[in-house]
Amino acid sequence: MEQGGTWWKAVFYGLPVSEIVLMGCCLYRLTAPFMERKKGALRAGMAYVLVMGGIYVLSLRLEGLSLRRMMGALAVFLVMCRTDRRNYGQKAFLVQTFFSLHRFAGAVAEMVYDNLYYFIGNTDYATAHPDLSFALYVGVCGIYLAAELLFMGVSVWFILRTYVYRDTGMSKKELFVLMTPSFLGVTGYWAIWHYRNFYIAEIQRNSDFYDMLSLFYYIVAMVTIVAVIALYQSIKAGQEERMQNKLLAVQVEDIRRHIAQVENLYQDIRGLRHDMANHIATLEGLYEVDRAEEAKAYGAQLKNALSQTTGQLKSGNPVTDVILLGVKKEAEKRGIAFRSAFYYPTGSHVDAFDISVVLNNALQNALENAAESEKENGKTYIRIRSYRRNNAYMIEVRNSFPGTVQWDAPNGLPVTSKGKKDSQSHGYGLANIRRVAGKYSGDIAVDIREGEFCLNIMLMME
Numbered sequence: 001m002e003q004g005g006t007w008w009k010a011v012f013y014g015l016p017v018s019e020i021v022l023m024g025c026c027l028y029r030l031t032a033p034f035m036e037r038k039k040g041a042l043r044a045g046m047a048y049v050l051v052m053g054g055i056y057v058l059s060l061r062l063e064g065l066s067l068r069r070m071m072g073a074l075a076v077f078l079v080m081c082r083t084d085r086r087n088y089g090q091k092a093f094l095v096q097t098f099f100s101l102h103r104f105a106g107a108v109a110e111m112v113y114d115n116l117y118y119f120i121g122n123t124d125y126a127t128a129h130p131d132l133s134f135a136l137y138v139g140v141c142g143i144y145l146a147a148e149l150l151f152m153g154v155s156v157w158f159i160l161r162t163y164v165y166r167d168t169g170m171s172k173k174e175l176f177v178l179m180t181p182s183f184l185g186v187t188g189y190w191a192i193w194h195y196r197n198f199y200i201a202e203i204q205r206n207s208d209f210y211d212m213l214s215l216f217y218y219i220v221a222m223v224t225i226v227a228v229i230a231l232y233q234s235i236k237a238g239q240e241e242r243m244q245n246k247l248l249a250v251q252v253e254d255i256r257r258h259i260a261q262v263e264n265l266y267q268d269i270r271g272l273r274h275d276m277a278n279h280i281a282t283l284e285g286l287y288e289v290d291r292a293e294e295a296k297a298y299g300a301q302l303k304n305a306l307s308q309t310t311g312q313l314k315s316g317n318p319v320t321d322v323i324l325l326g327v328k329k330e331a332e333k334r335g336i337a338f339r340s341a342f343y344y345p346t347g348s349h350v351d352a353f354d355i356s357v358v359l360n361n362a363l364q365n366a367l368e369n370a371a372e373s374e375k376e377n378g379k380t381y382i383r384i385r386s387y388r389r390n391n392a393y394m395i396e397v398r399n400s401f402p403g404t405v406q407w408d409a410p411n412g413l414p415v416t417s418k419g420k421k422d423s424q425s426h427g428y429g430l431a432n433i434r435r436v437a438g439k440y441s442g443d444i445a446v447d448i449r450e451g452e453f454c455l456n457i458m459l460m461m462e
Helices: 006-034 038-057 065-083 088-121 124-128 130-162 172-203 208-288 292-310 318-333 352-376 423-439
Strands: 337-341 381-389 392-400 405-408 413-416 443-449 452-460
Touching: 006 038, 006 088, 006 130, 038 065, 065 088, 088 130, 088 172, 088 208, 124 130, 130 208, 172 208, 208 292, 318 337, 318 352, 318 381, 352 381, 352 392, 352 423, 352 452, 423 443, 423 452
Parallel strands: 337 381
Antiparallel strands: 381 392, 392 452, 405 413, 443 452
């Protein structure tokens, strides 16, 4: 077949198009687990194919390959951000990593292509059969695509296997550290690529030693990217373990506080029961001597004492009753106005222990914030209520709040900035509440207005 004919041109122009489509599939595979919906990853892959394919089809000369890939990277990043408005730093890292790996995989495939084509093309058999040159060209092009797809596929597989905490936010410092290996690797890639092209143009063939050295560099660069991701994830795992330990410590403290509240209530009830015989005897004696008015007054005092012991808060569950009563008594000691319209969701699958975790954390934070408010302006209050809205069970806790907050970027929760020793415990308490809410497919929302801190907790009933 004549070189330069129709079929030669079809393969020559079809090879880059096939490469673009295959790399678009790799991009989809890499980004799909990180997107809120797989449709977003599909759009990112399509954006890559359309932009890179359009540049190739229109034969735009954009100062070489680098600017064309920069345009493709920008298009992919914008589509990903437009589709999923979360964790932009992670998206930038994924785009940078993909295009860096693409360069390395393409460079390795190009070396395989050049060496294989040169070796087979200069054999005696190939020289004696020039009619097989087209078959040789097609076969080597297929090997080029297979080698590039293999290296990209293996790299993407290792990244997805290593990158476990995909929903965790990425700070600017983390983004800088993770992108540094890719940036340095690409810088070395361009130096090797230009030198290799210059060497082949001058000598009219490639150097086996230099190609082996370059291959080693590309593989090390790809392994380094994956290794840095693995190291980053191990650090995240350590942070997650420490966070879980702190949350567990907060939960243990909640249980300890709850047990103390129950013990105090039990002591009051036992003391009242111990004196009950004496109270009954006193009432009987008053009625026997026909002193009914004094007996009524004594009974009223006894009723009031009993009411203070058992509490006037009836939430529909003894566990939440004890918690609310304990907080009410503590608030009264501190001069904080406490008002409750909380009702336990009876007849639902919500566990009383989970509700106790939510109430303990939310109300303890409210007590501490309200106590600080007393120092500022003397107006202190805590208000809690619950209600049903369709299938959602809502708990709302409001308290006076004079301070400002600092937002913890990784988890999106506020941490008080009053300078208290336990200021970080507010973040752990809210994280504990969010964990319980997530167990019931819900979440929390914080609204900070002038002089007030409002915490809303949503739990789905079904």
